Amino acid sequence: MTELAQMKCEACQADAPKVSDSELAELIRLIPDWGVEVRDGIMQLERVYKFKNFKLAMAFTNKLADLAEEEFHHPGILTEWGKVTVTWWSHSIKGLHRNDFIMAAKTDQLLD
Numbered sequence: 001m002t003e004l005a006q007m008k009c010e011a012c013q014a015d016a017p018k019v020s021d022s023e024l025a026e027l028i029r030l031i032p033d034w035g036v037e038v039r040d041g042i043m044q045l046e047r048v049y050k051f052k053n054f055k056l057a058m059a060f061t062n063k064l065a066d067l068a069e070e071e072f073h074h075p076g077i078l079t080e081w082g083k084v085t086v087t088w089w090s091h092s093i094k095g096l097h098r099n100d101f102i103m104a105a106k107t108d109q110l111l112d
């Protein structure tokens, strides 16, 4: 996962390939705390982070927002008292790109 977190997102064009089934199987092993969800036919990575209160959840959310802007790749975020649900997928290809796995690994590093 550390290597994944050091990578940079590439510009994801509308014709960029989704990850293949074998790439998905390989990449998901590198981010063991993340699950795969399918919503409206779109495959997404999702993880719920738990915090002691809303203030800490919001602080994490703001760090994630800065990361997303740095990489210009943006997650779905649901921030609630004591937890933040983060969802990664690539809007331009309506599915999962390698970028999403990189960003999930980088998201985990925000906890360090």
Ligand SMILES: C[C@H](O)[C@H](O)[C@H]1CNC2=NC(N)=NC(=O)C2=N1
Residues within 6 Å of the ligand: 012, 072, 073, 074, 075, 088, 089, 090, 091, 092, 093
């Ligand atoms: C207009 C388009 O949303 C932008 O080019 C960027 C911004 N952030 C993005 N974030 C994600 N997750 N997927 C995208 O395709 C994407 N595209």
